[in-house]
Amino acid sequence: MRALTWQGKHDVRVESVPDPQLVNPRDAIVRITSTAICGSDLHLYDHYIPTMKAGDVLGHEFMGEVVEVGRGNKKLKVGDKVVVPFVIACGGCFFCQKQQYAACDNSNPAETADMSEKLYGYSMTGAFGYSHLTGGYAGGQAEYARVPYSDVGPIVVPKDIDDDKVLFLSDILPTGWMAAENCEIEPGDVVAVWGCGPVGLFAIQSAFVLGAHRVIAIDHYPHRLELAKSMGAEILDFEEVNVREALMEMTGGIGPDACIDAVGMESHGFSIDNVLDKAKAAVGLVTDRPHALRQVLLACRKGGRVSIPGVYGGFADKFPIGALMEKGLSIKTGQTHVQKYTQRLLDMILEGKLDTTFLISHRLDLEDAAQGYKMFKEQQNDVTKVVLKPRSAVRH
Ligand SMILES: NC(=O)c1ccc[n+]([C@@H]2O[C@H](COP(=O)([O-])OP(=O)(O)OC[C@H]3O[C@@H](n4cnc5c(N)ncnc54)[C@H](O)[C@@H]3O)[C@@H](O)[C@H]2O)c1
Ligand SMILES: [Zn+2]
Numbered sequence: 001m002r003a004l005t006w007q008g009k010h011d012v013r014v015e016s017v018p019d020p021q022l023v024n025p026r027d028a029i030v031r032i033t034s035t036a037i038c039g040s041d042l043h044l045y046d047h048y049i050p051t052m053k054a055g056d057v058l059g060h061e062f063m064g065e066v067v068e069v070g071r072g073n074k075k076l077k078v079g080d081k082v083v084v085p086f087v088i089a090c091g092g093c094f095f096c097q098k099q100q101y102a103a104c105d106n107s108n109p110a111e112t113a114d115m116s117e118k119l120y121g122y123s124m125t126g127a128f129g130y131s132h133l134t135g136g137y138a139g140g141q142a143e144y145a146r147v148p149y150s151d152v153g154p155i156v157v158p159k160d161i162d163d164d165k166v167l168f169l170s171d172i173l174p175t176g177w178m179a180a181e182n183c184e185i186e187p188g189d190v191v192a193v194w195g196c197g198p199v200g201l202f203a204i205q206s207a208f209v210l211g212a213h214r215v216i217a218i219d220h221y222p223h224r225l226e227l228a229k230s231m232g233a234e235i236l237d238f239e240e241v242n243v244r245e246a247l248m249e250m251t252g253g254i255g256p257d258a259c260i261d262a263v264g265m266e267s268h269g270f271s272i273d274n275v276l277d278k279a280k281a282a283v284g285l286v287t288d289r290p291h292a293l294r295q296v297l298l299a300c301r302k303g304g305r306v307s308i309p310g311v312y313g314g315f316a317d318k319f320p321i322g323a324l325m326e327k328g329l330s331i332k333t334g335q336t337h338v339q340k341y342t343q344r345l346l347d348m349i350l351e352g353k354l355d356t357t358f359l360i361s362h363r364l365d366l367e368d369a370a371q372g373y374k375m376f377k378e379q380q381n382d383v384t385k386v387v388l389k390p391r392s393a394v395r396h
């Protein structure tokens with residue numbers, strides 16, 4: 001089959017690779033009809049996440065048709081149309097029982113789990129197309145994918161629904177939702193969101209649904225800020241204003257009640273701290289550049305809530321632990337427990353309460369995926385989301 005492979009920093013290529021096979025009884029094989037490029041993929045593209053190997057198949061946002069089902073799966077059948085969560089979870093372990101699917105203890109094979117255990121104290125959960133720290137599973141920017149624990153993750157969607165309407169259940173829609181839920185929004189709350197990429201935009205949408213009184217969105221790309229504005233957010237361009245001062249002014253000197261970091265480890269901006277981070281990262285002295293997170297911790301009101309959907313991978317410098325403690329902030333973060341949210345969000349889509357199609361700015365043939373990565377990386381103002389389709393999906 002054809003699949004997008006990682007070869008090295010800023011080098012991804014569509015190549016012919018072996019078709020996936022059923023390995024375990026609970027596996028299924030999905031023929032992919034739509035797949036998307038995520039901000040998280042850019043961290044791989046820019047080689048910020050360790051343990052990638054040349055030839056790894058990328059992609060964790062995908063959906064399609066079930067073409068084979070292992071005998072241990074009584075839930076799916078051939079022909080089902082499914083969206084597949086990026087998190088691979090067994091459904092039965094201590095964590096899955098608590099619906100903390102992104103902490104599943106069974107989905108990362110032992111030899112790769114050891115690697116993340118050294119980094120984080122406990123091993124990471126399996127995920128599609130996201131380095132050997134998360135199991136080294138082949139991803140879904142491909143014609144087919146093997147889906148482990150396929151009786152737990154994939155959600156069956158109506159056959160006649162347009163892929164565009166449900167594709168983002170695989171990651172960014174639940175991620176935006178959990179980011180807002182983690183803010184524990186109360187009536188009258190002002191929520192500030194750093195980053196108006198897909199995750200930030202869906203966090204804005206979710207924050208309003210969950211009852212935020214006002215949402216203030218921060219970025220520097222005019223088009224992305226316009227999208228935030230069209231969703232009802234007030235906007236701040238961090239290249240034009242001092243963000244903390246502007247937020248203080250907009251909130252009567254109190255600060256936002258809750259703040260969301262939807263930027264992650266590759267902050268933009270020419271502040272002193274970010275320039276130092278970049279220099280240190282270039283020589284391997286730090287791995288992450290948390291400029292936006294520092295700003296979040298300083299800007300959030302005393303006693304406020306901080307939610308971090310943005311991905312961080314290793315170690316960061318100059319973390320304002322004093323502000324965090326002295327102001328009594330609380331923090332919630334993590335990879336999204338996608339499986340916990342898919343049914344509720346699918347229902348909201350089917351009822352017409354949530355629309356995510358506005359985000360898609362570009363559609364490409366899977367064969368042109370390398371160009372898609374380059375565009376998503378270098379033209380972020382206009383390229384808000386790239387959806388890829390394999391040729392085999394168009395032929396069907
Ligand atoms: N927790 C999860 O499970 C999960 C899932 C999906 C994505 N993510 C992460 O969420 C983050 C966002 O993903 P995305 O797809 O929206 O990415 P993206 O790269 O499209 O968007 C990031 C946005 O942040 C903006 N930004 C950069 N520096 C900023 C700053 N200093 N202040 C304000 N805005 C700034 C950029 O201009 C850009 O618009 C990434 O780190 C991604 O890895 C996490
Ligand atoms: Zn993603």
Ligand SMILES: [Zn+2]
Nearest residue numbers: 090093096104
């Ligand atoms: Zn589990």
